[in-house]
Amino acid sequence: MAYGLPAEDTAATAPATAAGHARHALKDGDSFQVCDAAGDIAGAADGLYRDGTRVLSRLVLRLDGEAPVLLSAAVGRDNVFFTAHLTHRPLTPLGASAGGDVIHLERTRFLWQARLFERIACVNYGEAPAQLRLEVGFAADFRDMFEVRGAHRAERGRMHAPAAVDGGMLLRYEGLDGLLRDSAVVFSEAPQTLAPERAVFALQLPAHGRRELYLEVGAEPARPGRARFRHAAAQALRAMRRRRRSGARLRSSGRLFNAWLERSRADIALLVSKLPTGPYPYAGIPWFSTPFGRDAIVTALQTLWLDPALARGVLAFLARHQAHETSAFRDSAPGKIMHETRKGEMAAMGELPFGLYYGGIDTTPLFVMLAGAYAERTADDAFVDELWPALLAATAWIERSCDADPDGFLAYARGQQGGLVNQGWKDSADSVFHADGGEAPGPIALVEVQGYAFAALHAMAALAGRRGEAAAAARWRARAQALRAAVERRLWDEALGYYVLARDGRGAPCRVRASNAGHLLYAGLPEAARARRVIEQLRSRAFDGGWGVRTLAGDQPRFNPMSYHNGSVWPHDVALCAAGMARYGARAEAVRLLAETFEAAVHFGMRLPELYCGFLRAPGEPPIAYPVACLPQAWAAGAVFMLLQACLGLHVDAWRGEVVIDRPQLPVGVDRLLVRELEVAGARVDLAFERVGGRVLAARTGGADVRVVARL
Known part of the structure; x- marks a missing residue:
């Protein structure tokens, strides 16, 4: 998903992190931070972000003018605390005398209520007193997330001169939208030297002595200290534990499998924000830490059998933000469900349409699908009654769109320059093409989207039947069957033995074998014999290189295992394909895909990234990471639960x-x-x-x- 990038961009334009240098993420509400293993925020996508703006672009720690030596770093199992263990100089060779002072530093950090809290604990393990010059460098560039991702702006707002406050420095930016955005970097004790971009402390450490320095970064100055740190940490822990305890609990006889389940649950809890409409999973960190429609719906479907509360929150939020007007700039039309919403300056100024953007062809039918699945899972008829006007409007948009298409398909074409060229889940600019590698002009009817529309119409028929609206139920069932017949007639390719990727605006099929057909299985559209042929191909080496289903078969044009959508492996895509296979009785195939995904998770530290490269599996070698993938990512974390349900x-x-x-x-x-x-x-x-x-x-x-x- 290129998620809100201008059409000529893809996720590959995002700043890359240095190879082999892990990034660590924390999130709370609409704030998140990304740092390196030493705890430093020092470039690329690193930073503390609040409401779509980077409010801290630099936070680096130096001892006597040098970067400390990293021992280890990790985000705890609960996803609340980041901890880095450091020392002031390299440890001695094996068997050698340590000699002199031995200083250990522990940086402990968490986010709570849009503030960054950090404790820097210094311990002298030497036998003599030690003196240290501890320097904390800081800066805030107040760049919009889209600027961090590479977007160019002709004009920016005004940076104010840094101003000293009690115990620290206030950094301020006045945006073109008229908003003042502040970052107060404050310390628990007065620095020996305070400058606009650094604070210096002279630490005296007796033998075996300990000193603690606390800092906070927030919109307003504060008085950091041990008591505030402990109180806020306790609140953050309690909030996270409440989110993790929602829904049914799983426990297996496999220790590593349990670790994957627990990490995945913790990652979803981390990404869930408590909104006025209920819990809502933000898509991923760093690029997509905001509400997305498609991602949240798929995450809710993945976890629905365990925790319906998440689906309820997603449905309520999306119904509240349903489109009521037509806008080419926002790709909106009455009844459509939003693709994404952003809070940053560029969105507020209308420089990009993503403040509230509707350029997703599949989000609306997926919304209706989720409502039907939620109703069956919970029998929450009262909530469905509340949703009913939104469901009627969404279904009316689907029907109007299909009526306007010559084949009766749900198709898309970008409203204006600046929106997304491709509007399915594979929304990078190069993801839809013909068998000769040529471009596919719009309006484009993606094969999986027809499956979603088919399932949405069936969901509405079931809901209408339960409400006693027999005539409406019969009409929606008939429309679903007509759509199924059109898909089988126009999108099945007998020579390929497979469904084509799409139909373009000239009526020509994109005769490309992609994983999209696996989603058609999930929706239950194909007739059984064709479903078996699709399953056979998805399980072939052309698709499955050993780490899960690739987005594109290896013998297809544009195949590139290092691409975003044309040969990589996406865990959520694998899960949907596996669930589709299981729906047609191929449960053993689902077990195999779960095993491959689990083995990939082991190599990724039990935290599946948004995607990874689709190279063929080599004996003894791990899967190859995609350098700028989001980590964590909600629907990657949710994949294990959909895979497990398919197996069970x-x-x-x-x-x-x-x-x-x-x-x-x-x-x-x-x-x-x-x-x-x-x-x-x-x-x-x-x-x-x-x-x-x-x-x-x-x-x-x-x-x-x-x-x-x-x-x-």
Whole structure:
């Protein structure tokens, strides 16, 4: 997803980090920070961001004029604290005497309520007193996120001269939008020297002595100190634990698999912001830490079986921001669901359309799909009643759009220059093309989008039937069947034995084999025989290089394993393909894809990135990282839960008050899995899955009020 970049750009234009130098991210609400392993904010995309603006572009620590030596760094399992362990000079060779002073520094950092809190603890492990000159350099460039990503602005606002405040410095920028954006960098003790971009402290450390220095960065000055640090840290921890405890709990017999589950859950909790409409997962850090429509819907679908609260929050937010007017600049039309929203200066000034942008062809049918899935999962008819006007408007937009297309498809064309050229999930400028590699003119009808529209119409038919609106239900079912027939007639290519990528504006098929057809399986559109042929190809070496399904088969034009959308591997894409395979009975294939994705996760420290390169797997070698991928990314973190559900064959029907388990399988290396406190229509049930010989058995271990139907 190029997510809000101008059409001529792609994610590859984002500043790259140095190879081998890990970045560490923290987030709270609409603020996030990215730093290097030493805790320094020192360039590229590093920074502290608030409401789409980088409010701290430099924060570096030096000891006696030198960068300290890194021992280790990590973000804790709870995703609240970043900690870096450093020393003032390299450790001695093995067996040699340490000699002299030995200084250890621990930098502990977290975000809470749009403020960065940091504690710098210095300990002298030497036998003699030590003197240190500790310098903290800081700066704020107040650049909009799009500027950080490479966008050029003809004019910027005005930087104010830094002003000294009690214990630190106030940095200020007045934007073209008239807003003053402030960053106060303040310390727990007065610096020996305070300059506009640095503070210097002279530390006296007795033998085995300890000193702590606290700093905060926020919109207003404060009085940093131990008590404030501890109080804010406790609040941040409690808030994170509340988010992590939402929904059912999973525990398996596999230690590493549990670690993946826990990290994925923690990453989703990190990215979820509590909005007035409910919890909402922001897409990813650093480029997309804001509400996106498509990403949030897919994340909600991935986790729906475990935690319907997230889906409810996503639906409520998107319904509130549904379009009510037509705008070519914003690609909006009445009934459309937003693609993204931004708060930065450039969006506020209308330099780009992404303040509230609707240029996503698939978000609207996905919204309706999620509403139908949420209703079946929860039987929350009262909430569906609240959503009904938004669902009617969204479906009306789908129907109007299909009626305007010669094939009855849901197609897109960019409204104005500056919007997205391609408006499916593969929205980089080069992601839709013909078999000769040539461009595909719009309006473009993507194959997977027709599946989403088909599923949305069926969802509306089911909801209307439940509301007693039989005529509307019958009409939507008929439209869904007509769309299915059109897809099978126009988008299936018998010579390829596969669905084409798209149909272009001239009516010509893009005869390209891409992973998009796997989403068509997820929607349940293909007839069974064709679905089997699609599954066979998705499992071939052309698509699956050993780390999951690639976005493009290896023998296709424009294939490049290092590209953003034309040969890379996206975990959420793999999960949707696996769920589609399982829908057509290919559960063993879903297990295999889960195993490959798990093995990739192990190499990535149990945190799957937004995407990784699609090179063929080589014995003993890890998957190849994509340098500017978001990490964490919500729908990458959610992939494991959709993959696991596909393997278990688990489906919740709250209208019937039952859980259906169809021919379950467990991941490779996992012999037992427990699902605790799965909520079904107000009751809770515990489930256990266990491998016995060549079979996987499923049983209820608690919750007598829920009916469990197991087809083993």
